[in-house]
Amino acid sequence: xxxxxxxxxxxxxxxxxxxxxxxxxxxxxxxxxxxxxxxxxxxxxxxxxxxxxxxxxxxxxxxxxxxxxxxxxxxxxxxxxxxxxxxxxxxxxxxxxxxxxxxxxxxxxxxxxxxxxxxxxxxxxxxxxxxxxxxxxxxxxxxxxxxxxxxxxxxxxxxxxxxxxxxxxxxxxxxxxxxxxxxxxxxxxxxxxxxxxxxxxxxxxxxxxxxxxxxxxxxxxxxxxxxxxxxxxxxxxxxxxxxxxxxxxxxxxxxxxxxxxxxxxxxxxxxxxxxxxxxxxxxxxxxxxxxxxxxxxxxxxxxxxxxxxxxxxxxxxxxxxxxxxxxxxxxxxxxxxxxxxxxxxxxxxxxxxxxxxxxxxxxxxxxxxxxxxxxxxx
Amino acid sequence: xxxxxxxxxxxxxxxxxxxxxxxxxxxxxxxxxxxxxxxxxxxxxxxxxxxxxxxxxxxxxxxxxxxxxxxxxxxxxxxxxxxxxxxxxxxxxxxxxxxxxxxxxxxxxxxxxxxxxxxxxxxxxxxxxxxxxxxxxxxxxxxxxxxxxxxxxxxxxxxxxxxxxxxxxxxxxxxxxxxxxxxxxxxxxxxxxxxxxxxxxxxxxxxxxxxxxxxxxxxxxxxxxxxxxxxxxxxxxxxxxxxxxxxxxxxxxxxxxxxxxxxxxxxxxxxxxxxxxxxxxxxxxxxxxxxxxxxxxxxxxxxxxxxxxxxxxxxxxxxxxxxxxxxxxxxxxxxxxxxxxxxxxxxxxxxxxxxxxxxxxxxxxxxxxxxxxxxxxxxxxxxxxxxxxxxxxxxxxxxxxxxxxxxxxxxxxxxxxxxxxxxxxxxxxxxxxxxxxxxxxxxxxxxxxxxxxxxxxxxxxxxxxxxxxxxxxxxxxxxxxxxxxxxxxxxxxxxxxxxxxxxxxxxxxxxxxxxxxxxxxxxxxxx
Numbered sequence: 001x002x003x004x005x006x007x008x009x010x011x012x013x014x015x016x017x018x019x020x021x022x023x024x025x026x027x028x029x030x031x032x033x034x035x036x037x038x039x040x041x042x043x044x045x046x047x048x049x050x051x052x053x054x055x056x057x058x059x060x061x062x063x064x065x066x067x068x069x070x071x072x073x074x075x076x077x078x079x080x081x082x083x084x085x086x087x088x089x090x091x092x093x094x095x096x097x098x099x100x101x102x103x104x105x106x107x108x109x110x111x112x113x114x115x116x117x118x119x120x121x122x123x124x125x126x127x128x129x130x131x132x133x134x135x136x137x138x139x140x141x142x143x144x145x146x147x148x149x150x151x152x153x154x155x156x157x158x159x160x161x162x163x164x165x166x167x168x169x170x171x172x173x174x175x176x177x178x179x180x181x182x183x184x185x186x187x188x189x190x191x192x193x194x195x196x197x198x199x200x201x202x203x204x205x206x207x208x209x210x211x212x213x214x215x216x217x218x219x220x221x222x223x224x225x226x227x228x229x230x231x232x233x234x235x236x237x238x239x240x241x242x243x244x245x246x247x248x249x250x251x252x253x254x255x256x257x258x259x260x261x262x263x264x265x266x267x268x269x270x271x272x273x274x275x276x277x278x279x280x281x282x283x284x285x286x287x288x289x290x291x292x293x294x295x296x297x298x299x300x301x302x303x304x305x306x307x308x309x310x311x312x313x314x315x316x317x318x319x320x321x322x323x324x325x326x327x328x329x330x331x332x333x334x335x336x337x338x339x340x341x342x343x344x345x346x347x348x349x350x351x352x353x354x355x356x357x358x359x360x361x362x363x364x365x366x367x368x369x370x371x372x373x374x375x376x377x378x
Numbered sequence: 379x380x381x382x383x384x385x386x387x388x389x390x391x392x393x394x395x396x397x398x399x400x401x402x403x404x405x406x407x408x409x410x411x412x413x414x415x416x417x418x419x420x421x422x423x424x425x426x427x428x429x430x431x432x433x434x435x436x437x438x439x440x441x442x443x444x445x446x447x448x449x450x451x452x453x454x455x456x457x458x459x460x461x462x463x464x465x466x467x468x469x470x471x472x473x474x475x476x477x478x479x480x481x482x483x484x485x486x487x488x489x490x491x492x493x494x495x496x497x498x499x500x501x502x503x504x505x506x507x508x509x510x511x512x513x514x515x516x517x518x519x520x521x522x523x524x525x526x527x528x529x530x531x532x533x534x535x536x537x538x539x540x541x542x543x544x545x546x547x548x549x550x551x552x553x554x555x556x557x558x559x560x561x562x563x564x565x566x567x568x569x570x571x572x573x574x575x576x577x578x579x580x581x582x583x584x585x586x587x588x589x590x591x592x593x594x595x596x597x598x599x600x601x602x603x604x605x606x607x608x609x610x611x612x613x614x615x616x617x618x619x620x621x622x623x624x625x626x627x628x629x630x631x632x633x634x635x636x637x638x639x640x641x642x643x644x645x646x647x648x649x650x651x652x653x654x655x656x657x658x659x660x661x662x663x664x665x666x667x668x669x670x671x672x673x674x675x676x677x678x679x680x681x682x683x684x685x686x687x688x689x690x691x692x693x694x695x696x697x698x699x700x701x702x703x704x705x706x707x708x709x710x711x712x713x714x715x716x717x718x719x720x721x722x723x724x725x726x727x728x729x730x731x732x733x734x735x736x737x738x739x740x741x742x743x744x745x746x747x748x749x750x751x752x753x754x755x756x757x758x759x760x761x762x763x764x765x766x767x768x769x770x771x772x773x774x775x776x777x778x779x780x781x782x783x784x785x786x787x788x789x790x791x792x793x794x795x796x797x798x799x800x801x802x803x804x805x806x807x808x809x810x811x812x813x814x815x816x817x818x819x820x821x822x823x824x825x826x827x828x829x830x831x832x833x834x835x836x837x838x839x840x841x842x843x844x845x846x847x848x849x850x851x852x853x854x855x856x857x858x859x860x861x862x863x864x865x866x867x868x869x870x871x872x873x874x875x876x877x878x879x880x881x882x883x884x885x886x887x888x889x890x891x892x893x894x895x896x897x898x899x900x901x902x903x904x905x
Contacts, residue, residue, distance in 0.1 A: 164815025187404075188411035217801060218819070219404060234815075249691035252678045254671035255804055257556030258383065258406045259680025259747075264672055264691040271672055271692060280746055282383040282682065288404035290804055290816070297670070297812035298692065303653055304667030305696025315665065320697065320707070327622075327664055328711040330647050334619045340599070342618055344609045347569040348625030348701075349561035351668075352676025352688055354724035355701040356560070356567035357575060358716065359624060362705050365595045366714045370571050370580050370603030374564045377606060377892040378631045 007073040022064035022075055023051055033077050034086070034142075036093075036135050036174065036227050038065045041284065042181035048174070049089050050139065054079045061085055083143065090145040093136055098155050098171040099228075101128050101137050102147065128172060128229040129236045132244030135227030136174060157202070163212040165234055165293045166223055170202050173230035179203055179222035186286060187221045218289040224275055233293070239272055250277055253291040254350065258282060260291055271298050331367065340368035347374045379682045381515065381551035382749065382761040387413045388549030391511035393504075395424040395446065395535075396521020396896075399431050401801040403519070403555045406681075407431060410517070420511070422504045424449060425521065426796065427868060428861045437504045443794050443866060444525055444783035444897040445494035450534040451780065452490035453505040454541055455482045462509035464543030471767065472540050474775035481777030493780070509542050513549030520557060520798070524895040526784050528887040533776045540773045546764035556681040558805070559671070563679035566735070566750070567728070571603030576732040576750075592731050595714075605891040607884070613641040620647040624701060625668070629657035630806040630874055633893035634849045634884040651704060654808050657874055668701045669694035675721040676702075677743065679750070682761070685738055686747035783897040784885035787865070791847060791899035793831070794866040795881060798896075803872040810872075823854040823876035825869060825902070828862035835902055842905040845869065847898055850880030853905060867900065 006013050007022070009031050016025045021044065026033045037048035044065040052061040056074035061082060064075070076082065093099070128134065139145075153171075160168040175194070180203060183192050191214050194200035205214035223231045236243055246265035253260040260283035265273035274292050278285035297303075307323030308315040318326075334343055345367070347359040356374075363372040386392065386409035399407040413419035414434045423432045424439040424446070432438045441449050457463050458479055468475055487498030508514050516539055522531045536545070536552050544550035556562050568574040578585040581600060590598050604612060610632060612618040621642075632638040642648060642661055650662040659665045671678075673694040679685045694700070699707075702724060706716045718724050722740045729736045737752035737759075748759035763769065787794055802820035804810045811817060825843050827835075837843065841856045845867070854869070854876040862868055869878035883898040 164818045185412075185416070187408045188415050217400075217404070249689050250687075251671070251689040251691065252559070252680075252686045254559045254678075254809075256403050257558060257561055257681035258403055259559065259678060259682075259684060259686055260405055261686065266691050269692045282680065282684070283405045286405045286408060289802060289819075290810060291405075294804070294810050294813045294816050295672075296814070297653075297809040298672045299695075300654075300812040302655070302812070303670075303695045303698065304655060304659075304665065305698060306667060307697070308655075308662075308665040310663045320699070323664055323666060324704075324708050324711055327649055327666075328708055330663075331620060331622075332712060334646060338619050341603070343620045344604060344618065344622070346606055346609075346621065346623045346626050346628070347564055347567075349558035349564045350625040350671075351564075351701045352560065352671075352674065352721065353563040353567050353679060353685070353728065354676045354721040355624075355705070356564045356569045357724055357728050358702045358705045358718070360568040360574070361593060361716065362709050362714075364574075364580075364589075364598055365593045366709050366712050368599055370599050370601065371609065372569055372603060373571050373606040373609070374561070374569045375558070375606065375626050375628075375631060376561050376565055376570075377890065378628070378633075378895075 004071040006071065007069050007075060009075045010077055016069040020069050022053060022055075022062075022067050022069055022073070025069050026064065026077065031077065033064050034139055035065060036139070037176035037178055039178045039181040039186070039225055040278065042185040045177045045181065048176050050086055052082055052085055053077045054082050086139075087143045087145055090136070090140050090143050091147055093174050094140055094145055094147045095151045095153060097173060098153055099128075099136060100152050101131055101134070102140060129232045130172075130229030130243070132242050134229060160210055161234065162210050163218070165218050165220065165289070166211060167232045167234050167237055168211065169230050169232070172228050173203065174228055175200055175203070176227060178225040178227060179231055182221040182225035187219050189215065189217055189219065191216045192222065218293065219287065220289065220292040221286055224285060233273055235273060241267060241272070243273065246272055253287070255288075255290045255294070260287055262287060262291060264295075271295050335367060341371060343367050343369060344371035344373070347372060349374050349376060379551065379553035379555075380545060380763040381548070381553055382682045382684070383409060385549050385551065385762070386410055386515055386517075387417060389413055389419050389511075389513050389515040390549065391420045391422065391508055391514040393422045393424070393508055393514065393516045394431060395516070395518050396523070396531075397517055397519035397555055398425070398427070398429040398521075398798060399517065399555070401430070402557065402799050404801065406555060410434070420507055422507060426863050426866055428863070437500055437507060439496045439500055439504055440863060441494040441496050443796055444527070445780070446522060446525070446531045447527055447534050447778055447780040448485065448490050448494045449496055449501060450531070450538055451482045451485035451778070452487060452494075452496075452501050453508065454478065454538055455485040456487065456502050456505035457509045457541060458482065460506070462506065463541045467543030468541065471546075472773040472775060474777070477777040478537060478541070478775040481779065508538070511542075513547055514539075514542060514544050515549060515551055515553060516544075517553050517555060519555045521896055523554075523890065524892055525897065526885050526887050526894045527781050528892045529889040530778045530781070534778050537775050537778070540775065545773065546762070546766070546768070548762065551762070554681070559680075560678040562681060562683060563677070563685075566679055571605055574731070575728060576734040578732075589731065607886055607891045607893060610638055610641045613645055616644055619645065620649075621645055622649040622651070623658060624651045625653070627656040627658045627806040627808060629661065630877055630879065631871070633879055633882040633895055635877055635880045636850050637884060651701060652808075653698070656806065656808055666704055667696065667698040668704060669698050673698070674700045677725065680747075682749060684747040684749045685735070685743065687740070687743045784894055785883050785897065785899045787899045791901045793900050793902060795845070795847065795869060795898050795900040796866060796896050797869050797871045797878045797882060799872065800870045803870065805872065807872045807874070823852070823870060823873035823878070824857040825854050825867055826857050826859045826862045827867050828864045829858055829860070830864040831862070831867070832856065832858045835904070837902070837904065844903040844905055845881060845900050846903065847881040847883075847900045849883065852876040852878065852880055867902070871895075
């Protein structure tokens with residue numbers, strides 16, 4: 001390591017690799033600098049201004065997402081000037097759109113009312129579906145942003161709901177550009193952009209068409225990147241519950257062989273949402289339309305719930321004991337009469353390694369044949 | 379894959395063939411798209427269909443169906459003739475160059491053009507581009523393997539990669555993209571008729587003796603068993619009595635479905651273990667309800683050989699049980715006790731009997747997965763294979779000749795049919811068709827035809843067409859698309875009501891026993 005490649009952040013020295021920004025060095029070392037527009041893996045945009053820090057020798061505060069680390073740089077991430085400036089920016093953001101969450105009467109005791117109200121709404125005119133998981137809300141609370149209720153803006157745009165998966169509500173958009181970065185620099189689908197480079201008012205598809213009429217492939221990368229309530233999974237709204245209430249379990253996607261790492265969001269023994277795990281490969285947060293939105297099958301009413309035995313041409317429900325007894329006896333009989341090689345097992349590319357291991361062990365050690373295969377060929 | 383997925387962004391040149399990457403491996407395709415868009419990588423695509431990724435290609439080779447050995451040999455012909463190959467690498471790490479040289483001698487660009495339809499200039503450009511790259515990666519999928527020459531196709535790609543010194547380097551490699559979440563793991567775990575876990579041969583006495591001891595059985599079968607395609611054939615001849623099918627739907631995914639159906643009807647006993655009453659479960663004698671991935675603990679191994687955790691998020695519905703529990707219970711009843719407490723204890727036994735998995739355990743998988751081979755609990759895993767030398771010593775070049783597909787168009791069946799998946803559905807639709815949203819985006823089967831064929835057959839968008847092969851017929855609406863090339867139609871195979879596999883042919887690759895799903899001959903009739 002080059003001993004000169006060190007910066008100090010809040011008095012602590014941290015080494016850096018040339019080319020890294022202050023924000024990257026801080027994030028790598030667990031020093032929290034808040035940001036609303038920075039998206040890991042994408043080039044910085046500097047649109048939100050929240051990541052401002054004080055750098056010794058610089059007259060003005062600098063944006064840490066764009067400012068390169070240089071030898072000897074001394075950075076203060078939480079000076080009173082920094083905190084004041086962030087608060088001002090947050091106050092401006094809160095009145096830039098329909099960000100009324102801090103004025104909802106949601107004391108602990110009225111939580112149930114709040115939910116009821118959310119459930120009643122066909123579209124979220126009042127209750128923001130990002131409530132509790134919103135980056136802007138969290139920072140506004142943390143920095144004590146003070147907003148004059150008379151300045152609050154109501155909805156300026158109709159909500160776009162005409163596709164199966166994604167609700168777009170530009171009244172709640174803070175124009176941070178993370179969705180654009182996610183679409184163009186992470187998934188590289190190049191479907192959305194600001195309507196104007198110089199003074200953007202909205203994020204648009206080509207010709208400002210609805211997503212369903214654009215080249216959108218519904219990977220939902222933009223939804224995951226959105227720090228506020230402008231892009232939300234439709235299911236969140238239909239569901240009527242707040243996303244923050246769900247329990248999250250990390251697992252591996254069950255569709256293609258890429259093996260994306262994801263979180264299943266669970267409430268009442270039901271998977272209600274899927275998000276990508278941003279910390280782990282191979283996907284680092286990315287998912288496709290099937291992995292992110294195609295989870296309905298888990299809770300589908302047609303799932304098989306009991307063993308079935310065919311009798312006189314149709315199925316009847318049976319107990320495990322009865323079904324497995326029948327299978328065991330029948331296989332033993334065929335083995336005895338026609339030999340083990342007259343029996344075959346097709347194991348599955350959909351079940352776990354452990355289950356595949358048990359299936360081939362069963363075939364070889366119990367049935368006594370090597371007639372085991374699966375759909376690798378199909 | 380010989381290389382990890384993240385390596386794709388290290389490649390200077392990426393060659394994609396037989397993979398509609400953006401639709402079938404969308405997240406992996408974003409690595410390709412980033413490499414080309416932001417890291418100056420060049421992309422070569424070889425595919426008869428104008429799939430979306432061709433938009434980013436520097437060179438797009440549009441070969442006729444089933445002519446892959448031709449153009450790969452053709453590329454090597456150019457590379458050898460122009461002395462663009464990696465002499466040092468070939469000398470120190472491979473054998474058989476002379477045989478390869480002889481084998482590709484006749485594959486001149488002119489000859490390749492004549493049969494594959496690829497203009498010779500494009501072939502030469504692709505060959506130079508690939509050979510001159512410091513690191514070039516090959517990505518392929520079922521478009522390469524699902525042919526009677528599937529094994530030849532894969533070996534040809536390996537030839538090409540070795541010739542240019544691309545195996546065993548970061549950003550290089552020969553990388554099959556596996557189509558199902560745990561198809562790699564099912565193979566690794568010995569879900570194949572000739573190997574135990576970690577590809578240990580059942581015919582190897584030392585291995586078999588070790589497994590007999592580990593499993594406490596007197597004698598394990600020695601001879602390789604039947605592949606799924608062979609089981610279907612044996613069953614059809616009445617020589618096969620019982621099938622136990624887990625999480626698979628051959629009544630929609632097998633080639634030549636009418637033939638498959640007859641096979642199932644001839645069986646004495648059919649057990650299907652699944653999460654839904656699939657087309658196959660509907661004809662079973664006993665159906666056993668199992669748990670989905672969200673309802674179990676375990677591991678999947680992805681296409682880059684990375685073993686990753688699966689965790690239980692919800693309880694299974696009704697009385698459904700995890701697949702391993704069902705099989706262990708059955709084994710118990712048949713007089714053999716497996717005594718596994720949970721998935722973790724099964725992985726412990728896997729590690730004991732499998733050299734390439736022996737360093738893998740659940741505590742190590744807590745934060746992130748591990749790429750096998752992982753030969754000890756202090757071994758970090760192996761993201762990139764064949765780094766210093768090939769696992770088997772020297773890399774062997776295989777001399778391979780072109781063989782045409784088993785069924786070519788003729789007067790009666792004048793069109794090629796190829797099949798595949800689409801973005802919004804998955805395999806036989808057991809899972810995706812439960813999603814209203816996905817069904818809204820991809821509601822029904824379609825026949826993808828080129829505008830030239832549409833003109834010739836007087837087909838309008840949305841016309842109901844009958845597609846007929848020697849084995850069956852289906853009906854679906856016409857979709858006139860720039861993806862299709864004249865003379866070839868495409869059908870997604872997801873839809874039971876218009877099952878593409880009623881048409882496909884059961885001709886098999888002689889080694890891998892893979893059916894030739896990607897090529898057969900059909901005719902179109904307007905309804």
